[in-house]
Amino acid sequence: MTELLHTRAELGKARSGLTGTVGVVMTMGALHSGHEALLRAAREQADHVLVTIFVNPLQFGPNEDFDRYPRTLDSDLEICRRAGADLVFAPDRAEMYPGGAPEIRVEPGLLGGELEGGSRPGFFHGVLTVVLKLINLTRPDLVFFGEKDYQQLTLVRRMVADFDLPVQVVGVPTVREPDGLALSSRNRYLSAPERAAALSLSTALRAGAAAAERGLDPTSVLAAAHHAFDSSTPGARLDYLVLTDPDLEPGPTGGPARMLIAAWVGTTRLIDNTAVRLAAHD
């Protein structure tokens, strides 16, 4: 049975009743098969599964989509039930931030101001602050994050290490539509022509990864990805396309690397990334 909890008091009581390990999946709701993969991983690796659903105002900029972000609690609960979640914690804003927006926030460091943090100022302060609060409230043994939000996963890992949080962070591979589009709650904003243009992101990444497989150097790998983006169905506007090492440090030369992309499709901003293996180059 899946129990729905709205207050931290209800959560505290239900959490105390769980014996064995607890896996937590943090979400903003509007659940899809990507979230289901996180729930499955949690089911497999922990004795109990706890899902949080909270559209966190702290991580949205003033001109972003906080108000129109999809809120679909009934169908989310159905998905959590089917996936065998024990607890769903869905607090409202006052329950999460009883004193209003907190003055003290997690400082995400240099990386927190780049890429997603460069385009969305304050984003990772908001994300890491709510993740820290949710870790403290849910007391997980394991927390599950999707690789789709690779920079978020990387920064959560860094915060857990830097703050000695007693939790294991598990990354889950990106779930995609058959044509390659990464599942995302924001995909539901897309019109049919925008859906076609949204494929530019995964197409660019695939072209970059293929160029790396052919042994091309990092500059040529990036050029191949740019070319594929530009040649795809028009309608997407590039925000960034970068090649980093797997920890998001710049300037990889050979071996495992990561390629990350963000683009606007109409008024919707989408992100994606992939692992890339670079041939050794001097």
Ligand SMILES: Nc1ncnc2c1ncn2[C@@H]1O[C@H](COP(=O)(O)OP(=O)(O)OP(=O)(O)O)[C@@H](O)[C@H]1O
């Ligand atoms: N396609 C996916 N594959 C794997 N994990 C995913 C996928 N999409 C989201 N997740 C993960 O689910 C968790 C909750 O994410 P969130 O609720 O923001 O969903 P989202 O689809 O990323 O939404 P948005 O459209 O706002 O980016 C995060 O750890 C995120 O990385």
Ligand SMILES: CC(C)(CO)[C@@H](O)C(=O)[O-]
């Ligand atoms: C981790 C998270 C739930 C924090 O609000 C959010 O950033 C998300 O859904 O990825």
Ligand code: BAL
């Ligand atoms: N999917 C990460 C949360 C956000 O974009 O706001």
